[in-house]
Amino acid sequence: DGGITQSPKYLFRKEGQNVTLSCEQNLNHDAMYWYRQDPGQGLRLIYYSQIVNDFQKGDIAEGYSVSREKKESFPLTVTSAQKNPTAFYLCASSRGELGANVLTFGAGSRLTVL
Amino acid sequence: GQQVMQIPQYQHVQEGEDFTTYCNSSTTLSNIQWYKQRPGGHPVFLIQLVKSGEVKKQKRLTFQFGEAKKNSSLHITATQTTDVGTYFCARSNTGNQFYFGTGTSLTVIP
Numbered sequence: 001d002g003g004i005t006q007s008p009k010y011l012f013r014k015e016g017q018n019v020t021l022s023c024e025q026n027l028n029h030d031a032m033y034w035y036r037q038d039p040g041q042g043l044r045l046i047y048y049s050q051i052v053n054d055f056q057k058g059d060i061a062e063g064y065s066v067s068r069e070k071k072e073s074f075p076l077t078v079t080s081a082q083k084n085p086t087a088f089y090l091c092a093s094s095r096g097e098l099g100a101n102v103l104t105f106g107a108g109s110r111l112t113v114l
Numbered sequence: 115g116q117q118v119m120q121i122p123q124y125q126h127v128q129e130g131e132d133f134t135t136y137c138n139s140s141t142t143l144s145n146i147q148w149y150k151q152r153p154g155g156h157p158v159f160l161i162q163l164v165k166s167g168e169v170k171k172q173k174r175l176t177f178q179f180g181e182a183k184k185n186s187s188l189h190i191t192a193t194q195t196t197d198v199g200t201y202f203c204a205r206s207n208t209g210n211q212f213y214f215g216t217g218t219s220l221t222v223i224p
Binding site for chain 2: 029031033040041042044045048051056058087090092094096101102103104105106107108
């Protein structure tokens with residue numbers, strides 16, 4: 001079955017450590033996205049990528065980094081510069097076509113900083 | 115940011131009652147999408163509206179897009195416990211960026 005796989009599902013990090021969240025899709029989608037979800041704040045866009053080797057910052061990119069070396073992969077690194085990293089992180093993808101663009105989400109990764 | 119405003123933030127209803135969530139934008143929207151996130155789950159696409167005044171139905175769910183394309187609503191008739199979750203509206207722009215509303219969390223009391 002086609003879909004998006006995020007790993008790990010749960011992650012604990014000590015302050016000062018970088019962590020990388022994995023996102024892999026086999027939907028052959030061009031566009032991929034990372035969102036952060038906090039209670040009562042909906043989904044906020046961190047980074048997005050329309051094509052391999054290209055990505056843009058979203059509204060809350062500070063303290064995060066991404067890469068898009070392969071079409072199917074879009075890993076997110078939460079760096080030690082992110083002041084409040086405890087959150088639920090959602091990866092999504094879309095075909096990238098205007099007018100027929102909907103998001104398919106992975107199951108999410110829950111990061112807790114100890 | 116370019117988020118859309120969504121109200122109410124929380125809604126508790128008795129099973130069988132109706133439920134409505136509203137999404138508002140200060141600018142004209144090219145489209146509006148609705149997603150549902152079950153507790154502990156991830157958002158799942160429900161529907162997209164693109165035309166002024168458009169109304170679409172999915173069983174007990176009715177989706178509307180305002181005439182001015184600045185607001186949208188989701189109405190659920192006779193709620194069931196399976197309707198529990200958070201409902202998000204979202205807009206996309208020409209750059210294929212998606213911006214979400216803050217969501218309405220629906221609790222259905224049996």
